[in-house]
Amino acid sequence: MGYMEKIIGKTWTHRAVLIAAIGIYLGTLIVNPAVAKSSAETGLQEMRKLIIPIVTAMFLGCIVKNLVTPKFVSKFFGTSERKEVLAAGVVGSILPPCPYTAYPVIKGFKDGGMRFSALMMMLITATVVEVPQFFAGIAILGTKIEAIRISFAFLASIIVGYLFFLLYTHLPIKKSMVKNEALVSGRKSTR
Amino acid sequence: MNRKNLTGFLCVAAILIGAWLVIGPLRGKIPSLLGTNPAVHVMMILTIFLYPYLFITKPELAKKSARDSLKILSDFAVYIVAALFIAGAVINLLPSETIAAYLGEKAGIIAVLVGVGIGCILPACPFLSYPIIMGVYAAGAGLLGVMGLLFGSGTAFACVLTGDITFFNSKMMGLRVLLTVSTALVAGLLVWFAGIT
Secondary structure: HHHHHHHHHHOHHHHHHHHHHHHHHHHHHOOHHHHHHHHHHHHHHHHHHHHHHHHHHHHHHHHHHHHOOHHHHHOOOOOHHHHHHHHHHHHHHOOOOOHHHHHHHHHHHHOOOOOOOHHHHHHHHHOOHHHHHHHHHHHOOOHHHHHHHHHHHHHHHHHHHHHHHHHHHHHHHHHHOOOOOHHHHHHHHHH | OHHHHHHHHHHHHHHHHHHHHHHHHOOOOOOOHHHHHHHHHHHHHHHHHHHHHHHHHHHHHHHHHHHHHHHHEEEHHHHHHHHHHHHHHHHHHHHHHHHHHHHHOOOOOOOOHHHHHHHHOOOOHHHHHHHHHHHHHHOOHHHOOOOHHHHHHOOOOHHHHHHHHHHHHHHOOOOOOOHHHHHHHHHHHHHHOOOOO
């Protein structure tokens, strides 16, 4: 990533945050300069309060990410479909929040023969639970909120994931809705 | 006792003593620049001693972790600053009555629905979305609204949707969004039923 890309963003999703910040401040500056000034002051206060905890969270998060790999965790689970769904949930929850980092790992599991219900469970926990966000959560929002977030998100993922597993395994959804192979193998099978 | 064990023993001892100090005698005396939450201080102590330990015992892993952290830091620094300024604006701009009405303690189930709805379009990266959520919390949102925002955050953000299409396909994207938004709503409802405030 070059210096210009670092500043203006590599993708539009990154730029959206910058554009939103600039837009909000320009708009407020025109409409009510006093509020814009107090907003900037609050922003600077937040930065002063949070920047060191955020950097610490990044360094600690990277150690945990490199120590606790999906392969390491999946060793502890069996091979029945029910257990595979649970293992997929646990593995998905420790994947990084960025989809472009997590999805290649999930696709690797899928290409390795993971069942469809387990794949969906992994996608759910990778999007909603996101244990690697733990340190960022503690640094920015506090221990209580982060503990509630992870425990309830995991519980809800298990409920929704297993409901999907039951629907997919025991009800006509399997035949009528999914057309499993076409859906799972994505572009390859649509050719 | 070999070198690795001795290093491990000393690091664990240092982490335990440091954690005891920041939770006990030094609590409330640490400069606000280092955060105000004792859990964050424990996290800092853990980081300070874990890196030297790994540099001695698993140097490659330590180097990779340090490199990854610096890369994230350099790639995201500008956006983190932007997100913190958005948080500052949210605190000052959003009327506390509106936030209280839709995301406040008394909003109940509405707070979950509105929180998940807004959370869906927030960035997936916690370093960008969490400061904004923190801003909404500081502006008057209740725990239920904040949990809705957190559970929903990133589920339908543009880069997650493009990730779905890039690595899978549009049908998978639709199914994933449906299941993750449902999960976020179920999680919010569970917090509501549990009566946590």
